[in-house]
Amino acid sequence: MALQRSVCRLVHSYGLREIHLLCPVSATHFCPSRLMSKSSIKMSDKKLFTPGPLGTSSTVKSAMLRDLGSRDVEFIQLIKTIRSKLVQIAGVSTSTFTAVPMQGSGTFAIESVFQTATPKSGAKVLVFENGAYGKRLGKVCEVMGVDVDVVSFPENDYVDINKVESIVQGDNSYTLVAMVHCETSSGVINPVEDVGKIVKQYLPESDFFVDAMSSFGAIPLDLQSAKVDYLVSSVNKCLEGVPGFSYAIARLSKLRTCKGNSRSISLDLYDQYDNLEKTNQFRFTPPTHTMLAFSQAIREFETEGGVEGRSARYKENCSILKAGMKEMGFREFLNPYHQGYIITSYRFPEDKNFNFNDFYMKLNERDQVIYPGKVLNADCFRIGSIGYLFPDDMRHLLKCIREVCNEMNMALPIKG
Numbered sequence: 001m002a003l004q005r006s007v008c009r010l011v012h013s014y015g016l017r018e019i020h021l022l023c024p025v026s027a028t029h030f031c032p033s034r035l036m037s038k039s040s041i042k043m044s045d046k047k048l049f050t051p052g053p054l055g056t057s058s059t060v061k062s063a064m065l066r067d068l069g070s071r072d073v074e075f076i077q078l079i080k081t082i083r084s085k086l087v088q089i090a091g092v093s094t095s096t097f098t099a100v101p102m103q104g105s106g107t108f109a110i111e112s113v114f115q116t117a118t119p120k121s122g123a124k125v126l127v128f129e130n131g132a133y134g135k136r137l138g139k140v141c142e143v144m145g146v147d148v149d150v151v152s153f154p155e156n157d158y159v160d161i162n163k164v165e166s167i168v169q170g171d172n173s174y175t176l177v178a179m180v181h182c183e184t185s186s187g188v189i190n191p192v193e194d195v196g197k198i199v200k201q202y203l204p205e206s207d208f209f210v211d212a213m214s215s216f217g218a219i220p221l222d223l224q225s226a227k228v229d230y231l232v233s234s235v236n237k238c239l240e241g242v243p244g245f246s247y248a249i250a251r252l253s254k255l256r257t258c259k260g261n262s263r264s265i266s267l268d269l270y271d272q273y274d275n276l277e278k279t280n281q282f283r284f285t286p287p288t289h290t291m292l293a294f295s296q297a298i299r300e301f302e303t304e305g306g307v308e309g310r311s312a313r314y315k316e317n318c319s320i321l322k323a324g325m326k327e328m329g330f331r332e333f334l335n336p337y338h339q340g341y342i343i344t345s346y347r348f349p350e351d352k353n354f355n356f357n358d359f360y361m362k363l364n365e366r367d368q369v370i371y372p373g374k375v376l377n378a379d380c381f382r383i384g385s386i387g388y389l390f391p392d393d394m395r396h397l398l399k400c401i402r403e404v405c406n407e408m409n410m411a412l413p414i415k416g
Contacts (some may be wrong), residue, residue, distance in 0.1 A: 046367040047393055049050045051184040051214055051343050052106075053236050053243050054387025056297070060241065061295035064289040075288060078251075078295055083276070085298050090216075090231065092223050092248045100254065100273045101247045103287055106213045106234035108267065109246035111140050113230045115262040116269035117176055117207050117254070118146050126167070126174040127151065128159045128195065132374045134162065137178045141242075144263065149174075155375045156334055159190045161198060168202040176207040182215040182342050185374035186333060187382070189219065189340040196226035200303075207254055209236035213237060214342050217301065218311045218386060229254045235290065238310060238386055241297040244290025315329075315341045317385035317394050319375060324398035328405065331412030332372075333380050342386055343371075348379040349414045356381060362404040368397050 010276045029274060038131060050053045068075040079101070086099035102109045114137075118125065123146050127138045130153040130321060141148035151167060153159050159179060168174070177199045181192050196208050209230040212221065216231065217238035223231065231249040235241035248269055255273060262268035266284065304310055318341035322332070333345035348370055356372070360381070373380030385394070 022101060044367065046369050047389065047397065048284055048369050048387055049383045049389065049397060050369060050371045051384055052234070054240065055389065056240050056358050057300060057388050060293050060297045060300065063293045064242065066127060066405060068207055068288050068292065070281060070286050070288065076116060078291055079276070079280055080293060082291060082298070086247055086249060090223055096252060097249055098252055098273060098278065099249055100269055101245050102269070103245050103284065104242065106232060106246045107136070109232040109234070109248050110137065110211060112267040112269040113209055113248055114140050114144060114146065115264050115267045116210065116258045117230060117261070118415070120263065123147065123175050124173050126177045128153065128179040130157065130159055130190070131155050131180070131183035133183055133185060133211060134180045137180070151288060155186050155350065155377060158188060159195060161191055161194045164195050165198050168199055169387060172203060174203055174206050176209055177203065178209040179212070181210055181212040182219065182340065184214045184343050186345050187340045187343045188334065188338060192221060196228055200227040214386070217307060218234065218314050218342065220307055220311070223249070232268040235297070236296045240303055240388055241294035242290055256279065270284055273333045306341050313383050313390065316391050317389055318344065320394040321383060321385060321389055321398070328412050330403060333375065333378055337338040343384040345373060345375065345382050348381070349410065351410045351414060353409045359404060365398055366400045368400045
């Protein structure tokens with residue numbers, strides 16, 4: 001009875017729709033399945049219209065339901081395959097680039113690049129930012145104690161290549177230049193290729209580092225044309241794996257010069273690369289289950305048509321979203337000339353009955369999860385188009401938004 005009461009409390013306190021427990025044959029006095037049978041409790045995934053974590057397919061999640069040792073021959077081959085596939089997705093050759101997986105979220109990969117690509121003395125970093133994630137690049141350098149200049153641009157516009165040129169033309173002391181490809185605080189897609197060419201024209205010895213966290217795998221980017229030396233992303237973004245590790249795509253001629261730079265053991269990208277090359281193993285406990293899931297995610301990515309196929313679905317998702325939100329009178333934060341399709345920021349409606357917390361919670365109750373805004377100069381919320389989402393999911397979200405607006409006594413279409 002004590003076990004039964006505990007399960008009841010668990011179900012009640014967490015609002016679970018379904019719970020699966022192993023019930024030994026000998027435990028005939030109590031079986032959780034009997035407890036649940038009358039209530040028909042069922043667990044379902046919420047739809048995540050966020051910049052991350054993102055939804056994944058059931059087959060990707062199912063791939064995690066087995067155990068592999070870190071030294072298992074199959075797992076070692078899995079690591080090799082994943083690294084090779086990531087370089088292939090990046091559109092570059094394994095003779096000039098390598099993929100280095102790092103345990104942890106995308107920020108871990110960002111820090112590992114800064115730790116490794118900046119020498120302990122003489123390093124000077126230039127960051128171009130137009131949002132919260134660009135600011136994070138500068139913050140990482142500040143915490144590390146690396147000399148950094150952060151040049152800011154409006155949150156609702158691109159990084160201005162004319163200003164970029166005037167800055168790098170006037171100061172040749174920078175050893176690394178960094179920026180974000182898709183600034184998901186707003187949805188702006190920055191002109192990485194143009195910036196990279198300018199950087200290398202005036203600072204040919206400097207490293208060019210791109211945070212492509214929410215764009216890699218869905219927004220085409222020519223690393224060679226853009227002169228990218230380091231690019232980072234996470235498995236739980238456009239490649240639709242489950243959270244657990246991130247990775248850097250690194251130019252070999254640059255990475256191989258970085259031995260001994262890192263002030264951190266766990267974030268030493270060079271050491272991680274070197275050990276993977278020598279042993280095909282992680283230095284520390286690898287995210288085995290996450291890597292199994294990611295291997296399946298890559299197969300599904302390839303089946304969908306790679307970058308072209310995935311971007312087509314995300315574009316359609318975004319197009320449906322924007323049309324439906326416009327019909328209801330919601331205003332986008334960005335001007336129409338921005339063509340990003342990863343995430344869209346919307347201004348708070350000027351309706352006295354609108355309250356974002358109520359709006360968010362009412363959508364959440366319908367299993368539709370959106371995200372608060374992350375811009376400083378406007379009240380916004382964000383809706384993502386990426387992850388395991390399809391056009392019908394966007395249409396259902398729009399239906400739910402309309403229902404919630406009606407519940408909140410908001411007049412549609414929204415005026416102003």
